[in-house]
Each structure stands twice: as structure tokens, then as C-alpha cells.
Amino acid sequence: MKKVRIALMGLGNVGKGVWMILNSNKKEIMKRSGYEVEVAKILVRDKNKPRDVEVPGEIITTNFNDILEDDSIKIVVEVMGGLEPAREYMLKCMDRKKHIVTANKMLLATGGDELFEKADSMGVMFNYEASVAGGIPIINGIDESLTANKIEELYGIVNGTTNYILTKMQLDGLNFDIALKQAQDKGYAEADPTSDIEGFDAQYKLAILSSLAFGTKINVNNVYREGITKIKSVDMKYAKKFNLVIKLLAIAKESDGELELKVHPTMIPKEHPLANVYDSFNAIFIKGNAVGDLMFYGRGAGSLPTGSAVVSDIIAILRSNVDIENDNPVVKNNLWHRKIKNIEESQSKFYIRATVLDQPGVLAEITTVLGRHNVSLRSVIQRGSKNSECEVMIVLVTHKTMEADINAAIKEITNLKCVDKIENIIRIEDFK
């Protein structure tokens, strides 16, 4: 049996999962890759930290050069996270002809180009399945299995924490704060949950997914983003009334070479497969022009699921015809040019919840403004509960509308005397 020496940079959640899988599934990995995989070095910050996996002390190091300068190490797995020094370390390793596996979504979404270019120019493999949706093989799915397709639409539930929170709000009637607290107690949400609940994590992942799906380079700044902090229990109730469910969706659509890229809370029909993705599960739903509707569902995070993706990436390198011992160019870098639409050009149906004065003629005033901005209504619920003596809640659902139009209309409506406050605006996606 051939042997290959690899190194891990990081022995946190994901690193430990990788270590455990390499050990417990050693036989399977040998059969499938043709290699015995030996972890030669593991880079950490603190050598003395107690760790709940048994790793021989002598392979743990805090010195990156132990990995970089060891030419017998052919594959380096970056699971340390953060921008620097992860970026610098990977670039240096590639310069030394080491193949890379990474789980680092933040780095890929913000400075990925440089890494891909380095990999291309050095002829090394650069795999990143674990960076999006943990154990779900969506990167490989798009990159290897859907190659016959023009991908037209992609909808992802790619953040487990927010999906857990929304599930609790939907099924158990919890309000946002309590659901968030539960997610933190369960270990799904971090002490500072901003990256999850404000949609940054999903934004990174959509940048990576859509770059691949549409064969172009998407920077995270091109992705419109809105989090879930403004979703109220009452919105959940209205959604239910309309037979809809609220999910944080990462959405990418292509038409005529133009892309629409956005992350926001979205109301979707209860019967849609994405509506049945509960708890911390992730799913990615794709429409391809040949394959039609396709969905991948599974665990988007966690030590072992994410480790599964990392280890499969290692095996892919070993099974590729890339010669691990010697140089061998790997090139695939055929990009399209794509125009990215501004969110203002994007179209949706909208759910609008407002507090208005309890007096006649309010609806007429509002619809007049909407009409002037080409926004037509699908339904109105006015009998909403009273907030106070003289105010009522009103809920409007529009037909398909340009964001620019709705924004202009909302601006005017906010200034109407009869309107106290626009409480919430949530986009509706009916997949048609």
C-alpha cells in the first residue's frame, strides 16, 4: 500500500472530526484511495490545550515551518479559520507544491481569487467542499455532477443556526430572543451570533456557490444581505395563514447572463421541499435546464459532517490522476463574464406588515400610493389585532414587483399621516 503524509492546520471542531474519521474509517479510506494516509503534523496555537481526541504529542506543533518545509508532506488541510494567517499559509504551501483542502468560507468568499490562481499556476489541487453546507456534497455536486446543465436558479438554506431558530419560532411559537437563546444553549449559535443571524455566514456561502454554479467570480460584496432579527412571531402567524413558511434563503438566479444574488428571510410555500427542512439541517435546491428540480439535504455543520467533506476532498486528491509524488499540472479555470444585478432590479412578491390608524380610508390611501408605483396587491388582511386604542395592524401581500418600486412606495407610505409604522417587509418566493 502506498503511503501519503498530510498535515492539518487546526485541531478545533473540524480538525478533530477529520482526525477521528481518518482513524475510524482507515480501512475504507485505504480501499477507496489506494493510500494509507498518515497525519504527519498538526498545527495549533496552544500545544498544551487539553483536547478530547487522542493525538500523539510529537505531531502537534505551533511552528508552521514544520509543515511548510517538510517536502514529504503532500497535502495540507486548512481548518484553522480566519483570514490571516490562513491565507498566507495556504499560499506558501501551494508555492511548495502542496495540495490544499480548506473549509474556510470567509477567506474563499473575500479573497478566493488569489488562492485559486495560485493553485492553477502551481498545478496543485485546491478543494473546498467543507466550506459550504458542511457534509452536503454540494460543491462536488455542482462541479462534477451538474456539468451538463445551465443552472438557472439556486436556493439554499445554508445556515443551520438561523434555520434552527426559525424552526423553533414556527413550530413551537417561540419568539426570536428565546429561540436564539435555545440555539446558544444547544451549541448551534455562538456567544456572538452576529455572523449567523445577520446573514453574513450565508452571504459567504452564496458567494462561493454562485461562483461555481455560474462559472464566474463573485465577491461577497456583490451579494445583497438581510438577517432574521426582525422576524416576529406575528409574522410567523401570518405566514401560516397564507400557507407559507419563513426561511433564511440564499438565492441566486441567472437570466441572459445577468445574476441576482441575495440572502434574506423569505416566505415560501409550505409544500415546497425547502419548507420541510427543519432544525439545524441545511439544503440546497437547484433548477438546472436539463436536470430540472434537484435538492441536496443534510447536516450543514458539526465536527463529523464537516470532517466528512474534508476527508472526501483528501481522497479526491489521492484518486485524481494527479501524481502525488511529482509535478502535474491541474488546470480548470474557464470563467464567464456575468453582470450582477443591483437588488433594486430584483423582483419578488412582498409581505408588508404595518401599524395604521384605525380609521376609514387608510387602505385606500395606501393602495393609491402602491398603484402609483406599479405595485398591485394580491391580498390584504386588515382585521389584525389592535395594538392600542386607535391603531390596527394591516398586512398586505403584493404581486410580483421590482424592489425599486416597492422601496419608493414604502418611502411614501411611511410618510402618510394614517400610517404609524411599517413593521416588517418580507419577500415571498413561490418558485414560479
Added chain:
Amino acid sequence: MKKVRIALMGLGNVGKGVWMILNSNKKEIMKRSGYEVEVAKILVRDKNKPRDVEVPGEIITTNFNDILEDDSIKIVVEVMGGLEPAREYMLKCMDRKKHIVTANKMLLATGGDELFEKADSMGVMFNYEASVAGGIPIINGIDESLTANKIEELYGIVNGTTNYILTKMQLDGLNFDIALKQAQDKGYAEADPTSDIEGFDAQYKLAILSSLAFGTKINVNNVYREGITKIKSVDMKYAKKFNLVIKLLAIAKESDGELELKVHPTMIPKEHPLANVYDSFNAIFIKGNAVGDLMFYGRGAGSLPTGSAVVSDIIAILRSNVDIENDNPVVKNNLWHRKIKNIEESQSKFYIRATVLDQPGVLAEITTVLGRHNVSLRSVIQRGSKNSECEVMIVLVTHKTMEADINAAIKEITNLKCVDKIENIIRIEDFK
């Protein structure tokens, strides 16, 4: 741009889909594969058959030798179906160093070994993504993306016709015959629907999937099979009462190197992701020891979805480091030995529906027999509707039980004087 010449054998449902995709997505395919794909020849039975795709007359042929003997044809796509001459043609093409893409589940499940061995010995690629679950990339998923895992369990809804029928029975309350008729009218079921409704088609697919998932060779005869023809509306109703849903599942489980392989109607919890797979959609649910729960969902048949899988297989050949022009060995053939359990050793919970005499003591007699065979009951519904003056329906749900025990018990129960007939027995899977 490099050019590659390929041939199709067959221009039916799937062949037409392949032709259309190669044309409509030509640019994407060029970018992704690095090749311009030219269809040099298409083999059919009848040259003069009118076809609803526009194919230049001069590339259509009825002479297989036009393909075999043309050494400029590097890839042959077999979408003619049937055992012979498909088998002979593929073997001959591989002998001439042509790579193969096939959608032929029947042939793979019954005589696949010979084809894989030939591919190995000739160093050509042999891809068969389209043979299972049409457009869903489950073959690639298992073979490339889940390589880090021991796959412990696999549950598939892999036949669209039966899933359509069961959906109609479940949601619209149709009985089997009418649902089948609708499936035929819609073009989902063939004039002779035996292969679908008796579970043969699912049996082929499970043989292929489990061979791959467990790294061994499964012949279709090792897969236990039961179709859906015995499912009655009343069973659907009882399932609903228990919060269960009836699906035709292809099930494979591994433990301690032993495999359980079976296709049968199965009651599953309504909240399980597989329970929400409706109409003619397919899905495969997998439990891996690293990745956890994973599901792939999509179109299991049809011209374009199946064509999507075929064309992706073609692109995979072009993108592999296999040198299309010259010889290049491709070897991956590391098999495990696995013992396959007899269905008698398999364990399930069971739903049993029987007609019994409307007299006291019947339940006691039945449970005594069950108890003697180690079958314990989880619930009983006796208040079933009367069939006639002196008979009632009784429904039993057991705890987990060996098939051998349930069979022995049922045999005795059938002979009880107070029992008129065992109307139906359906296995229950709760994924625990």
C-alpha cells in the same frame, strides 16, 4: 478548442435528451470539458422512424460496425436498453478502447461484473450515473463525495411510477387501479407496468446502489422484492391514523459486514424527509458514519433529467486526466466481501391487517400465537369497519421483530378458526 467524436447507441427517450442537451448547452459543455463534442454516429433500429428531434440523416445508422470500427470515436453512449445486443456492443467497444457511458440498469444489475471487469482490463472509463434515479447524481455522490464514510443505511424512493401511484392514493384517496390508470395516462407508467409496480425496476437500482455503497458486487437476485399491488385504500387510511405514510422503499443496511437488501412497501413517519417526496420525484436518503443523514432529491426519469446524467458522465470522461487520444489505464476495483442476509433474518416493525370473526377472545388467541413467536404488539385497532354480518377488521402494529418470527406466527394465525384472512402485512421503518 480540442474536439472529441462520440457515438450514441439509441435515440429513444434518453438518446433524444442527450442530443438536445449536447446542442442547447454546447457552450457550457465546451467551457467545462475543454472539448467540443461532436456526435459522429447514432445507432437505431429503424432509420426511417419519424423523430421529434432534428438530427442530420447522415449520422444515423443501423450498422453497429460504423461505430465500432471508427477509431476516431472515443466515447460510446449506450442508451438502447435491454440485455442483448447492448451487452455485446459495449464489450466490443471497450475492446477497441472506447470509453462507455450507459443508462442500462437492467444489464448492470444482472450482468454488470463482466462490464466492469472489461473496463478495468482495457483501462477505459465506464460511467453509469443515469442508470439509477435519472438526474439525481447519486452514483457520483456515493462514489466521489461520501468516500470518507462507512455508509450504514440507504433508503431510496427510486421508482417514479410507484411513487406517483402511492401519492395519488395517499393524497387524493384513489384506489390502486385508478391511480395506476392515471399514471399510464400521464405517461409515467408503461402499458405493461409490471416492472415498476412489482418492484423489479427498484430492485435493479438497489443492486447497483448497494454494490457501490458497500464496495461489493450485488446481483439483483440477492435483493428481496415486493411490489405495491396489494396496497389498499384502507391501508392508506390506517397509515394516516398512525401518522405514517406508505412508500415503496429500496432499503440497504450494513452491520458487521453483513448486508440487508430489500425492496418493499414501507410505512414511514410523516415527518421524515422521504415522506415528503411526492408524485414522480425520487429521493435517496443515506446515513453515513461521518456525514450523518443526507438526502438527494430530484427527477428520477425523463428525457432531459436522464440526459443530464448521461452528459455529465461524458464530461467527466473528458475532464478526467485520462488521455482521450491515447491509452491510459484507469483502475479502481477494490472490493469487500460481504455476507448478504436472508430476508428471514431481517428485522422490522410490522403492520398487520386481518379480517376476523366478530366474537370475543379473538384478540387473545392471536396475541397468544404472536407471543409464542416473540412478537410483541405496540398497538391494536379492533374497531375496524364491519366487512359482513359476522366479521370485523383488526389492525395490529408490532414492535421490532425478525421476519422469520413474523412469518411463523402469521402461518399459525392464518389457520386459527377465528381468523378469516390476513389482508395485508406492511413493514414499518422508523429510521431508529
